[in-house]
Amino acid sequence: MTVEKKYILAIESSCDDTSAAVLCxxxxxxxxxxxxxIHEQYGGVVPELASRAHQQHIVPVVHQALAKANIDKKRLSAIAFTRGPGLMGSLLxxxxxxxxxALGLDVPLIGVNHMQAHILAHFIDDVDREKPNFPFLAMTISGGHTQIVLVKNYFDMEILGETLDDAVGEAFDKSAKLLGLPYPGGPLIDKHAQQGNAKAFEFPKPKVDGLNFSFSGLKxxxxxxxQRETRKHPDFVKKNLHDICASIQYTILEILMEKLMAASAQTGIKEVAIGxxxxxxxxxxxxxxxxxxTLGWKTHVPKFExxxxxAAMxxxxxxxxxxEGDFSDQDIAAKARYTIQ
Known part of the structure; x- marks a missing residue:
């Protein structure tokens, strides 16, 4: 049976990356x-500068996405976009x-929850990766969010636990800043950690009830x-950078995995995806x-991109x-805070 082709143009602008994708x-x-x-010199995302950059980038990015896909805009079936959560100026x-x-092309408009998209990215058609089976557990870990979600089907999700303060990505980036590493520092901690001893230094893991997380105390x-070690040895960080990064990363990953294992034990679900x-x-x-x-899980790890x-997600x-015919009206508004329903 021939499946009718639908072409979706997607737009993502929740933070500091402007992205457009075309899906068939x-x-x-x-x-x-x-x-x-531009945000690198400030050590973090500046919301006003982010929204201005989105305005500069969005037209050429959409044009490039259509050109790479070799699709004329008149062939588009719908326009999907990130409604939230994120920075309000960027989302707008x-x-x-x-x-x-969508109004100009007279095609449906579809608002999308950014966090839901991180989870459903696993359902992009990719011959190299098997798609998750419902129900499964998803752990969304980013600069702005840390959640464990029970995914019952595409549009029935329940948050089982989330961060009470900082997100895990923020913990990585701010730890990197303390070590004098440039923004974004999370990938640099990962890079140095691969050359260090994860047990060299011990950091406390916060005690948080249930499946929730906390990273402010760790930071x-x-x-x-x-501060203590550099008072004794001013070049302490420079001489021990690999081991410090490895120890920080080990502690953060222990926190994540302990909660994920607890969620698996509570729900009896052993199929897990990250995003x-x-x-x-x-x-x-x-x-x-x-x-x-070690645990008999079936795991799903997305491609780096x-x-x-x-915007592909x-x-x-x-x-x-x-x-599903789940379209949005023209009066739909961006939502900086937008939880998974």
């Missing part, structure tokens, strides 16, 4: 991302552009540790893949919503 049903034809290097740029384009303990920018971390990938052998913010949700 659940297959990615293009996935273009424009990063914003993508939302306004998507609404205008404080790392700060005090570095979000921190899913690109080599350590969490190794730990999760190792759980297949679908971990960080990208918005597009797959857009396609699934298109099949």
């Amino acid at each position: 049903n659940n297959k990615v034809l293009s996935n273009v991302v424009a990063a914003q290097e 740029v993508g939302t306004s552009f998507a609404k205008s384009l 404080t303990s790392i700060l005090y540790f570095i 979000g920018g921190v899913a690109a971390n080599s350590g969490i990938r190794e730990r999760l893949i190792g759980a297949e052998r 679908y971990c960080t913010d990208n 918005i597009g797959i949700v857009g396609y699934l919503k298109y099949l």
